[in-house]
Amino acid sequence: MxxxxxxxxxxxxxxxxxxxxxxxxxxxxxxxxxxxxxxxxxxKSKSKIARDENLAQRENALIQHLVDEVSRLNALVGDLDIALKAQANQHATELRREREECNAKMAALKAELEILKRRMTSEEQR
Missing domain, CATH: 1.20.5 (Single alpha-helices involved in coiled-coils or other helix-helix interfaces)
Incomplete structure (x- = not known):
């Protein structure tokens, strides 16, 4: 059964x-x-795993590229800052020199004016 x-x-x-x-x-x-x-x-299929790994590698490469770019730009900004400070010092030196030249010319003109005033007073007295 x-x-x-x-x-x-x-x-x-x-x-x-x-x-x-x-x-x-x-x-x-x-x-x-x-x-x-x-x-x-x-x-996950092997192709999806490979695609994810490829994407991760590309992301890491992009991050490294951006870090390198930021470092390069920081160095460039530092160089520009140094160049601008040097240029500002040079302009300040030139302006001081020009001011000293102008002061010297003004002193010479004042002296010449003083000489002319004396001549005029001496001629008036004659």
């Missing part, structure tokens, strides 16, 4: 439906199917 003779398939289904086990069985099948589907979608 086989199992089917003792309990035919319809009797198994009837026992499930009477005990509520059919819904548990359907729920179990559904959960198993969901687990398989999620598992299949969750597996």
């Amino acid at each position: 086989t199992r089917n003779d003792r309990m035919p398939f319809s009797a198994i289904v009837d026992s499930f439906s009477q005990g509520g086990g059919v819904w548990a069985f359907i729920g179990g099948l559904f959960m198993t199917l969901c687990y398989v589907v999620v598992g299949l979608f969750g597996i």
Whole structure:
């Protein structure tokens, strides 16, 4: 006597439906199917892994390039700052020299004016 003779398939289904086990069985099948589907979608393919690694390498290369550019620009700003300070000192020196020349010329003109005033007073006195 086989199992089917003792309990035919319809009797198994009837026992499930009477005990509520059919819904548990359907729920179990559904959960198993969901687990398989999620598992299949969750597996990363080799091409996706390679693409992610390539993207990470490109991001690192870009970050390194930007760091190098910022360093170069900082050095350039420092050089420009030094050049501007040197140029400002040079202009200040030139302006001081020109001011001293103008003061010397004004002193010479004042002296010449003083000499002319004396001549005029001496000529008026004659």
